[in-house]
Amino acid sequence: MKQPSPCQTCGACCAYSADWPRATLESEAELARMPARHFDLKAGRMRCIGERCSALVGKVGEATACAIYPQRPLVCRDCEPGDEACAIARSHFGLAPLAPPG
Ligand code: SF4
Ligand code: SF4
Secondary structure (H helix, E strand, O other), rough: OOOOOHHHHHHHHOOOOOOOOOOOOOOOHHHHHHHOEEEEEEEEEEEEEEEEEEEEEOOOOEEEEEEOOOOOOOOOOOOOOOOOHHHHHHOOOOOEEEOOOO
């Protein structure tokens, strides 16, 4: 049986820095499809409330989800539970690091 993603009880990297959820290699068409409520097209990044991405739903470290999961930026797709950025974000919220990917 497939294990649930640790991200579903974390969300730390989505609330760590307003600079993180930024569009990188998305095409114009992909950017145009991003919901304006959560994506600032002019700035090329997710809208944030403080350091927290506006699309993050739930409570960090308990239960979280991405409100735009199918449309999330590439940088969010590249996040790997257990990588260095994950450990930094989790530590910021007092969460233990995960085992490295692989
Ligand atoms: S910090 Fe790591 S475990 Fe938490 S949501 Fe991000 S990638 Fe997932
Ligand atoms: S778009 Fe979704 S996955 Fe990316 S930072 Fe925001 S809440 Fe997290």
